[in-house]
Amino acid sequence: MREIPSELIAQTVERLFWEANYILPPDMISLLRKGEKEETSPEARAVLESILENAALAAEGEYPLCQDCGMAAVFVDLGQEILITGDSLEAAATEGVRRAYDKGYLRKSIVGEPLFERKNTGDNTPALLRVRIVPGDKIKITAAPKGAGSENMSALTMLSPAAGAGGVEEFVVDTVRKAGPNPCPPIVVGVGVGSNFEGVADLAKRALLRPEGEINPHPQYSALEDRLLHRINGLGIGAAGYGGTVTALGVKVEWAPTHIASLPVAVSICCHANRHSAAVI
Numbered sequence: 001m002r003e004i005p006s007e008l009i010a011q012t013v014e015r016l017f018w019e020a021n022y023i024l025p026p027d028m029i030s031l032l033r034k035g036e037k038e039e040t041s042p043e044a045r046a047v048l049e050s051i052l053e054n055a056a057l058a059a060e061g062e063y064p065l066c067q068d069c070g071m072a073a074v075f076v077d078l079g080q081e082i083l084i085t086g087d088s089l090e091a092a093a094t095e096g097v098r099r100a101y102d103k104g105y106l107r108k109s110i111v112g113e114p115l116f117e118r119k120n121t122g123d124n125t126p127a128l129l130r131v132r133i134v135p136g137d138k139i140k141i142t143a144a145p146k147g148a149g150s151e152n153m154s155a156l157t158m159l160s161p162a163a164g165a166g167g168v169e170e171f172v173v174d175t176v177r178k179a180g181p182n183p184c185p186p187i188v189v190g191v192g193v194g195s196n197f198e199g200v201a202d203l204a205k206r207a208l209l210r211p212e213g214e215i216n217p218h219p220q221y222s223a224l225e226d227r228l229l230h231r232i233n234g235l236g237i238g239a240a241g242y243g244g245t246v247t248a249l250g251v252k253v254e255w256a257p258t259h260i261a262s263l264p265v266a267v268s269i270c271c272h273a274n275r276h277s278a279a280v281i
């Protein structure tokens with residue numbers, strides 16, 4: 001077994017949330033530049049220019065990319081040959097989030113209890129931990145802060161298998177249409193297909209992490225992504241809802257085995273601030 005002290009995990013999580021909140025990943029910058037070139041609406045193009053300028057200023061001055069510094073989702077691929085010493089993985093991740101949001105002057109946006117009291121926890125904790133046990137003696141940590149504007153536009157449905165690929169397409173496009181300008185377009189759309197009720201939402205979220213340029217290895221899902229991107233950009237929502245041709249910068253679909261009587265579909269919409277940063281220990 002390889003031992004990893006929980007303090008190292010806490011320090012890594014802290015660093016990753018700083019990076020994610022200040023520096024937009026290079027693939028997102030490239031997509032925004034491409035969108036800026038292709039956009040036909042002058043108003044929407046001006047919005048894309050402002051988004052790019054904002055990203056440059058944020059990286060230069062270490063300012064948050066957006067005032068909503070998000071809920072702190074932490075995706076962990078944990079090698080099964082690792083022994084974490086000290087605190088638990090959850091406690092270490094939460095400590096990393098606490099330090100990052102405190103020292104980095106990032107907005108604290110989490111309420112401890114969601115319905116009655118809704119009191120801010122004051123430090124953006126807890127970390128929202130998603131763990132997969134994988135072979136090996138490494139641990140991959142991905143910090144993915146996500147704001148509520150786009151998170152609130154998420155949707156999930158349990159289709160009949162007879163709905164097929166056409167039914168999936170309709171649900172995804174309809175979800176984006178209904179979202180309109182609320183998720184701060186241009187957006188990235190993560191889609192999950194298969195698994196079960198809770199599993200399909202996880203697939204949609206993980207789909208958002210796939211870097212641009214990494215082609216879906218399944219040709220039919222890859223073609224589905226292309227069709228969805230084309231249809232979504234035909235909706236005419238555009239950057240900040242100003243119309244035009246660039247509503248989505250990318251569509252990523254992840255799938256998993258499911259029940260013979262099920263066709264779960266989840267849509268996770270992320271705004272242009274599709275923030276994530278990863279490290280391997």
Ligand code: SF4
Nearest residue numbers: 066147149150184271
């Ligand atoms: S949806 Fe994204 S860009 Fe819009 S306010 Fe939320 S985090 Fe910021």
